[in-house]
Amino acid sequence: MNEHVEFAPMETEADCIASFALMQQLRPHLTDAISFAEQVQRQRQNGYHLLAAREHGRVIGLAGYRLTENTLYGRFIYVDDLVVDAALQRRRLGEQLLERVREETRTRGYRYLVLDTGLHMVLAQRFYFRQGLLPRGMHFSQDLSQ
Numbered sequence: 001m002n003e004h005v006e007f008a009p010m011e012t013e014a015d016c017i018a019s020f021a022l023m024q025q026l027r028p029h030l031t032d033a034i035s036f037a038e039q040v041q042r043q044r045q046n047g048y049h050l051l052a053a054r055e056h057g058r059v060i061g062l063a064g065y066r067l068t069e070n071t072l073y074g075r076f077i078y079v080d081d082l083v084v085d086a087a088l089q090r091r092r093l094g095e096q097l098l099e100r101v102r103e104e105t106r107t108r109g110y111r112y113l114v115l116d117t118g119l120h121m122v123l124a125q126r127f128y129f130r131q132g133l134l135p136r137g138m139h140f141s142q143d144l145s146q
Contacts, residue, residue, distance in 0.1 A: 026083035
């Protein structure tokens with residue numbers, strides 16, 4: 001089913017622009033491909049990586065993650081973005097992307113892979129449970145722009 005899928009890092013501005021439409025499925029507030037590519041370049045300065053699943057050259061899945069460190073987990077990988085084209089879900093692409101991020105975590109000698117998902121994202125939560133991820137807390141935020 002996925003024999004033509006290749007996994008590769010998205011490293012150039014052109015790569016980011018090519019991945020924009022798919023990232024927009026997950027992050028609809030993003031409205032401009034060039035601005036997105038610039039943001040990815042800024043995030044790279046903080047350890048962000050963008051991994052793509054491509055089929056026949058088309059980006060069909062993405063995992064965006066950071067190498068980071070805190071007092072709770074020590075050094076760990078935080079998954080910011082995980083998205084598979086809505087028309088292609090159920091092909092285990094999300095599982096394959098997540099497994100590649102796990103491999104990166106292990107290769108670096110890190111113990112934890114961490115991510116957040118929205119409370120309203122019931123299907124994503126079920127997917128993460130099936131992948132062996134367990135809820136360890138709640139993520140809180142506050143909009144201070146007003």
